Amino acid sequence: MNERIKMDVPAASPLRHDDAAETLRHVRQPLPHDSGRKHVQGTAQYIDDIREPEGTLHVAIGQSPKARGRLISLDVSAGRAVPGVVAVLTADDIPGKNDVSPAFGDDRLFVEDVIDFLGQAVFAVVATNRDVARRAVKLAVMEIEHERPSITVEDALERGETVLPDYAFGRGDANAAIAASPRSLAGQFRVGGQEHFYLEGQVALAIPGEDGDVHVYSSTQHPSEVQHVVARVLDIPDSYVVCETRRMGGGFGGKESQATQWAVTAALAARVTGRPCKLRLDRDDDFILTGKRHDFRCDWSVGFDEDGRIQGYAVELLARCGCSADLSGGVVDRAMFHADNAYWMPAVHVGSKRLKTNTVSNTAFRGFGGPQGMLAAEHVMDQIAWATGRDPLDVRYANFYRPGGNHTPFGMEVEETDTLLGLVQNLERSSDYRARRQEIAAFNASSPIMKRGLALTPVKFGISFTLTHLNQAGALVHVYQDGSVHLNHGGTEMGQGLYIKVAQVVAEEFGIAMERVRITATTTAKVPNTSPTAASSGSDLNGMAARVAAGAIKRRMIAHAAKAYDVPEEQVEFRDDRVFIGNESLSFTELARKCIQARVALSEAGHYATPKITWNRDKATGRPFFYFAYGAACSEVIVDTLTGENRLLRADILHDVGKSLNPAIDIGQIEGGFVQGMGWLTTEELVFNSEGRLLTHAPSTYKIPVASDVPADFRVALYPNANREETIYRSKAVGEPPIMLANSVFCALADAVHSLDPSKAVPLDAPATPEAILRACEALRGRPMG
Template sequence: MTDQSALPETPANMRHVHKPLNHDSAVKHVRGTATYIDDMPEPIGTLHVVPGWARQVVRGKLTSIDLDAVRKAPGVVKVLTADDIPGVNDCSAAMGDDPVLATDEILFYGQVVFAVIASSREAGRKAALLARIEAQPTTPIITAEDAVAADITVLPDYQFRRGSPETGMTAAENVLSGVFQIGGQEHFYLEGQVAMASPQEDGGVMVYTSTQHPTEVQHTVAKVLGIPDALVVAEVRRMGGGFGGKESQANQWASLAALAAAATGETCKLRLDRDDDMIMTGKRHDFRVEWQIGHDSQGRIRAVDLNFLARCGYSADLSLGVNDRTMFHADSSYFYPDAVIRSRRLKTDTCSNTAFRGFGGPQGMLTAERMIDAIAITVGKDPLEIRQLNFYDAEHNLTPYGMPVEEHEVMHDLFGQLVESSDYWARRDEVRDFNSHNAVLKKGLALTPVKFGISFTLKHLNQAGALVHLYTDGSVHLNHGGTEMGQGLYQKVAQVVADEFGITIDKVRITATNTSKVPNTGPTAASSGTDLNAMAARNAARVIKDRLIDFLCKTHQCGAEAIAFQDNKVFVGEQQFSLAQVAKQAHLARIHLSDAGFYATPNITWDRDSAGGRPFFYFAYGAACAEVTIDTMTGEMTVDRVDLLHDVGHSLNPAIDIGQIEGGFVQGMGWLTTEELVWDEQGRLRTHAPSTYKIPAASDIPEDFNVALYQSRGNPQDTIYRSKAVGEPPVMLANAVFCAITDAVASLNPGVVPDLDAPATPEAIMKAVRSIRRAQAGSRGAAE
């Protein structure tokens, strides 16, 4: 492990880094002046694009597409079909299996068949309903069980194996097994999928897109139009939320807008209706998990056998990385001596599931917590004891995929601190007492850990670029490949650059992510946005600053140690100048005041073929304690209290990080308690609006909600000022809520593991309550 005392601390002259500064758009958000794509002024003649789909067809071979009435409808300028695509009819992230417009068959309910270009969005929406599309129906494959029976996948099966799980299971004193259903989740971003495209000279196109991956949009649009990437510029200033739903799935809508612009020569805009958005776009992957665990009489894990059956949808999308990360996190924070972890990536006739905050990690970690709870319930111990008993430690610190857990002591310390600060053991007694005196209402309590790997497991994505200009008035232009979806990335990077130049934050001009400024960017995902882009921006700023220092050393005949940048000034020995003066002098001396910075994450060595190496640069840790009350007569549940303690290393901006922890937890809580996706037997999504899909509201947030940052000594890896990522890990803090519900139901019949699936909706809770009461009645009958 790295000697933390040997690592440099943040320079003492920092004025912005580590400070709780406002989000760069906070005031604009409150005033409603932050510009999103739908707020941008539309050029005269702007046309509107509306996707058309076969509302009466779920799955089948197309036999007839009659669009005459659509073309004749008022306001319609043109109707596009697959025959109008000059390039490749594909908007996939990698696999070439996502058509922009359907051709021979409908692959899922909601697949786009044509696009209407109209003078107004309303006219286009009305016209799209006039299409007559017929198909020869086929029986759709909807569930994981359907896909297993049909033996159909979007990607090959994959597994990790360590030791001999078969031998370990045989040698274990006790063996538990079960099947666990984990539901998906709708992204429900505030700003839906939207894009606006304007034709440019020489067949080029400018695309304003709400995406987490501008370079992929650039590449996809170029591919669809049949033009070079260099003729396409993709730009995004901010998104009204993304959560992974705009990493790959923004491609299709940007491509349709660009196709329309190319076909008409006018600016064209596409904004999905909320219902269409939910029906047409992918979700968090849902899983059927078949688990088996062997343990000794004390509850120490001996062997694990896991089979993850993921419902991926009709195409691969990002299912390779998502499912791999589920496997990477199937250990949660626990050491498995012998283990086999398998994954099947099942193909179903539903929208293609995609990235979602945590990228598969939440499903893997929740499975681990289910197994820990099962052990605790059956051996008659508190789950907290079983968790601590099985934590990684100095002797047991190797993951099933061969990466050492280098900061296991941080996990132990953080977890122990929350046990004390949440007053866990005293509250356990109170919960036990409450349950003994209440027949209908039952309380549950749980304290769960988080260990989340940070980095893209696809090695080439772990790189970033930034463009920094210093102008002669002392102001700075900042651009980088990261995208802003509300998480505060732009603000953090600006703080870093401001402190590098020793200037106030108002001197840094944050500009929209643009593929013509920083090329070949990776997606803003995997919680790596700040790690990558802040480093790239700092590298660029340092190059410019070093040029200025060299210039000043020569001009003033001094050493570099005599020069300091601070408070919008440059100090040269006893003299001081404004940065503007120095920049002006350097420009006159023909010193280059711009740099394209670059950063690549070191030490990433994952080899997927051999299933070995180091897929993550480091781990982020956290812990959550949740107390809930369930009503055993109705299944209703309230979260009474939550205590969160999270490791962000040395926080670049504590206010933003705490906001991310709160938001991530609530989003995870929604996934595990209220957000239920329902497809009918025909494959139609029935929960496609706020009226049928329940995200957490203000009333769902516990009144007693305590959040704190772990007092870290800093990231032992050489990250930006020893900070740690904070975007995705907090989602998994919500596992404590699900485990607390499990604890409450288990109190009805000690020793019996509740049959509780996720999300733990009132219906799911009632199902588990009835099941456990049946088991209780059965045991009484046998005793009599």
């Protein structure tokens, strides 16, 4: 384990102030997850584990049986008559606005008239237990004026329906550059969606208080939004609502905006009945009622020279957004921001459409659009390599960002071209890429059925919310008289290790043991107006806010100690649970008590706002990202070309996390992200029928990766580097970038299929399921499947 997390930084790394000389007790140490032991023991408390208050009621959702149409009438009288049913809620019971959207006012809590997707919430039954509620739901009678739904990108294009306006940016005349290039290609590439499949489904518990107050426990990545939307729907001030989240059993973006509806429904039920109310979606309903990763159709054209260098690139990203805007604006914008991935494109056009379909509204998913845009770029790199006969890695090298060619299509400068190139070159050597290439070629030449493939792909991922005002965080720190510390901040814990990282920062600031820092649940009652835990920015934002708060308290303690002992403040040092004051020493606890006796404030609310970022969307100018995180992966696969069955044999990963706050946590994130990305690109397939019914709605029909899918030879290393920007201890974000390392698996599968006939391009879309791979193999054999 120690070799995998070695973090020696080269002397050339751009460190400032005293980072290089710091001796750190907690930060940069591979400490275990604060809830890891409880996770293993099954004692970690999730919302469904909270002891229910006496009289708690349970809520079930009544869903539309049609995907598009108009609700003519709704009769819930039979359900109301069922023993144990306390209330049936419809749009008529909403005291405020029938709006649970994050921004655009187009997501309703319950249908009023227009039906937008099959399964949409029409009403809710509140009963003494879940079984009664679920049975009563089925007794409702709906009269619906049905219309043919739009399901696919092509359906939406035919009807001209979008959830948001088209958007584009670029540089130069891409089409003219393509036309003038020695070589050119064009094509269409489809990228599938993905179900979040968090272990803990959507759940909320709402407890009514006095004078209209309500306390909501929600499995959400965005407690402040839950607070705000509950208040909007109930027509009460935000201050009357507290939203609390101790931990989630996974989120991956699926609980950024779409946890809100279920928290609001529980809160409305509590308001109507005056009793605690809980809503927990079962897995089938969770699949049907919540959005997925956006699927895309990418229409592309590229011009290049004989060496594979791109002269011009044009791509239209056609996103299937579902029935409402939700977070599609930001998701598709980020897909556009990453349509270049790691490559310089002298002339480039990136366009997009946000298409409306009668399916559940798609939403945030780890990577937030970046994976889709980036995969399309990698697909084009492979197409160029096949057309020129060059090694795909050499084509990638030829197009990397470089000095003099280091501005993105939206004008931001890529400052770390040396990091990108050095990282990929290191991985090329450590993975023995060239020798393995030759071995695989020899194997394929002698193996007519089983084919191996190899691919090494880079990742360049921008870190920050692209909605600038979200790049801020707050934290609350108290030091008590016994020297223990209470820590609260706006970030939420979904298994990614945010809480332990921020606690490490606070313990380091005070020079005390980790055991002294009490990690507490995220709650809007302590830290208000927080951003969602998303965009890989949780540690960057909340770590800084917590350090600001702890630092302010520490400075007051230093000032008091220096005055009391008549020494300069520079001679006061906090370390090893003690405070050294000139030639004197006392425990941290003793100084805390002395400060209290001297009426020194030992509580502080810290705030941090990310510097440097600006983005003018209308003019497509600015710097939407604070910095870029980099990575690369080399994947080797084997494919049975008669069945499409395949296996990942080996994966080598080198990833840039700056100077890691916690190497053990970061490696776990890299491994998990890679495997989740591999699932998106190989086994996870969303299938809707022509009526808008999701056919892959349970583990029986939707396949996520399992332990046996993880390669036996799995090598992960952290690239020794320090963030050039002044982030928390010079670390870099690690939540989302590893997803895109899995692009190497998709490209390796295409490489294996390509060996059947190197004169042809591989017609393979994502996900590369066995069926899709078999179709591609048969196409190269000249016998396309029907």
